[in-house]
Amino acid sequence: EVQVVETGGGLIQPGGSLRLSCVASGFIVNRKYMNWVRQAPGKGLEWVSNIYAGGDTYYADSVKGRFTISRDTSRNTLYLQMNSLRAEDTAIYYCASSRGETYDERFFDSWGQGTLVTVSS
Amino acid sequence: EIVLTQSPGTLSLTPGERATLSCRASQSVTSRSLAWYQQKPGQAPRLLIYAASSRTTGIPDRFTGSGSGTDFTLTISRLEPEDFAVYYCQQYGGTPPWTFGQGTKVEIK
Numbered sequence: 001e002v003q004v005v006e007t008g009g010g011l012i013q014p015g016g017s018l019r020l021s022c023v024a025s026g027f028i029v030n031r032k033y034m035n036w037v038r039q040a041p042g043k044g045l046e047w048v049s050n051i052y053a054g055g056d057t058y059y060a061d062s063v064k065g066r067f068t069i070s071r072d073t074s075r076n077t078l079y080l081q082m083n084s085l086r087a088e089d090t091a092i093y094y095c096a097s098s099r100g101e102t103y104d105e106r107f108f109d110s111w112g113q114g115t116l117v118t119v120s121s
Numbered sequence: 122e123i124v125l126t127q128s129p130g131t132l133s134l135t136p137g138e139r140a141t142l143s144c145r146a147s148q149s150v151t152s153r154s155l156a157w158y159q160q161k162p163g164q165a166p167r168l169l170i171y172a173a174s175s176r177t178t179g180i181p182d183r184f185t186g187s188g189s190g191t192d193f194t195l196t197i198s199r200l201e202p203e204d205f206a207v208y209y210c211q212q213y214g215g216t217p218p219w220t221f222g223q224g225t226k227v228e229i230k
Contacts, residue, residue, distance in 0.1 A: 035219075037166075045158075045166065045209050045221040058217035061122075094165055106213045107156040107171040114165055 002026040002110045004078075004095045009115030016085050020115060022078040022095030029071050030055075033098035033106050034078045036069065038091035039114075048093070049080065053101035063089075085119045092116050123148055123212050127222035133230040140197040142225045144210035149190045151214030157186055157195045160224075161206045169208075170195065197227075205229050 008020040022034070035050040049059045049069040057069050068081040078095055093115050096108035124147040134140055144155070153173040158166040168177050170186035173193055183198040197204055210222040 037221075044224045045160075045211075047211075047217070047219050047221060050217055050219070060218050096166075099171070103152070104172065106154065106219075107168065108158070108166075108211070108213075109168055109177070111165040111167070 002097070004097055004110055004112040006093065006095045006112045006115040009093065009117045011118045011120065012085055013121050014086060014119055016119075017081070017083045018085065018117060020080040020082065020093055020095075020117070022080075022112060024076050024078065024097065027097065028073070029076050029078055029097075030073050031101050033101070034069075034071060035096045035098070035108060036078075036080050037094045037096055037108070037111075038089075038117075039094070040088075040091045043091075046091075051078070082117070085117075087119050090117060090119050122218050123150065123214075123220055125210055125212060125220055125222035127208075127210060127225045129225060130223075131226045131228060133228050134200055135230050136200050136202055138200050140195075140200055140204070140227055142195040142197075142208055142210075142227075144188075144193040144195070144222050146191040146193070146212060150193075150212045153189050154212055154214030155186075155188070155193050156211045156213060157184075158209045158211065159204075159206050160209065166209065200227070202229075 036048040066084045095112045099105040099109040155173045157170040160166040174186045185196045213219040
């Protein structure tokens with residue numbers, strides 16, 4: 001069974017750093033497009049970042065230069081390193097994997113339950 | 122960046138009625154790379170439709186996706202009690218960012 005589980009959220013002061021993890025089971029993380037999506041309290045979904053099967057990485061303008069996506073194939077885990085955190089980064093962060101590694105399979109097939117990041121003093 | 126605009130913001134309907142949700146893109150979506158997700162309170166989003174009109178495994182046939190280019194529609198033919206939720210469209214064509222619409226809430230009238 002394909003599954004992803006996020007951890008690492010918590011309360012952090014503005015300007016601080018946090019690293020989120022997404023452990024995958026039932027598939028290999030470097031064989032899919034792996035994504036981070038966030039949802040601020042009471043708001044809609046916002047795509048944050050992804051890493052292609054081939055290793056290319058992309059970021060939303062709102063996090064570019066502050067967040068870094070990476071993966072560890074030995075741990076089958078996706079990461080999101082978040083630096084210089086702001087109040088507006090407060091959200092539930094979801095890890096989402098694509099159906100496969102081809103162009104036509106890039107939609108978000110499996111989602112974790114999310115981890116809450118709260119940026120506040 | 123492709124901006125997706127969903128309408129209406131809220132749809133108030135009764136069980137058994139037909140729901141029609143719209144998603145309009147600011148520019149053409151590559152290769153019909155448009156998905157629809159359902160989200161219920163306290164839950165993660167769930168994939169319903171991909172490639173504009175393909176239902177994913179386990180989604181009932183009362184859910185139908187259609188459209189191409191810049192105009193896409195999700196139709197729920199007869200609303201069941203479990204269908205009341207928020208629905209998001211998302212485009213995943215070309216180079217990221219892969220954007221979401223702002224969502225349409227389908228609520229019980």
